Amino acid sequence: MWLVDTSIWIEVFARPARRRLEDELPLDDVVTALPIVQEVLQGFRDERAYRIARDSILRFQIVEPEMRVDLFIEAAQLFRTARRAGFTVRSSVDCLIAACAVRHRVGVLHSDRDFDTLARIAPFESRNVKR
Numbered sequence: 001m002w003l004v005d006t007s008i009w010i011e012v013f014a015r016p017a018r019r020r021l022e023d024e025l026p027l028d029d030v031v032t033a034l035p036i037v038q039e040v041l042q043g044f045r046d047e048r049a050y051r052i053a054r055d056s057i058l059r060f061q062i063v064e065p066e067m068r069v070d071l072f073i074e075a076a077q078l079f080r081t082a083r084r085a086g087f088t089v090r091s092s093v094d095c096l097i098a099a100c101a102v103r104h105r106v107g108v109l110h111s112d113r114d115f116d117t118l119a120r121i122a123p124f125e126s127r128n129v130k131r
Contacts, residue, residue, distance in 0.1 A: 001031050003063065003101050005094075005110035006039040008129065013040070013053050024109060024129060031061045033100040035093050063104040074099040078122055087117045098122055 002025055011019035021027065037057055044050035064071060075095040082089045089095060094114040101108050107125035108115045119126035 001104075001106040002029050002109045002127070003033055003036065003097060003106050004030050004060075005097060005108055005112055005115065006036050007110050007112040009036070009040045009053075009057065010043065011111070013044075013049070015049075019129075031063050031104070031106055032057055033063050033097055034065070034067055035096050035100075037062070039093065063106065064100050071099055071103065072096065074103070078102075078118060081121045082117060085121055087120065089114050089117055094118065098124060 004021065008019065008021065008024070011017070012021050021030065040057055041050060041054055044053060075092065075098070078095045078098055079089055079092060082095075091112075091114050094112065095118065097108065098115065098118040100106075101124040102122050105124075107127055108119075109127045109129065111128060111130040113128075115126045116128055118124075
């Protein structure tokens with residue numbers, strides 16, 4: 001199973017689309033998380049495109065649908081661990097997504113270097129499609 005990061009969804013929902021998700025992995029292997037849903041949907045200006053994207057992304061299983069404080073503590077710890085190891089993580093939201101991946105033992109499909117960094121200090125698979 002794979003969490004598909006916002007960096008991929010942006011390419012999927014672009015007009016014209018710059019990426020087809022099904023070319024990257026089987027759609028049955030896709031899951032999402034609430035921070036990804038928020039990041040994806042807040043970027044839409046057009047109401048029709050927003051509704052299409054919302055309906056599309058919410059068809060996938062959501063890991064951590066009831067986000068609790070302990071998940072945020074884990075995300076903060078990932079950020080701190082990376083910093084102590086000499087790595088810079090640019091987005092605290094990426095730490096939250098990585099914490100979801102670790103907790104649910106899923107990989108992260110992305111084109112965002114933060115996940116490559118986080119995968120160096122946390123037990124999840126990072127698949128960067130830019131490489």
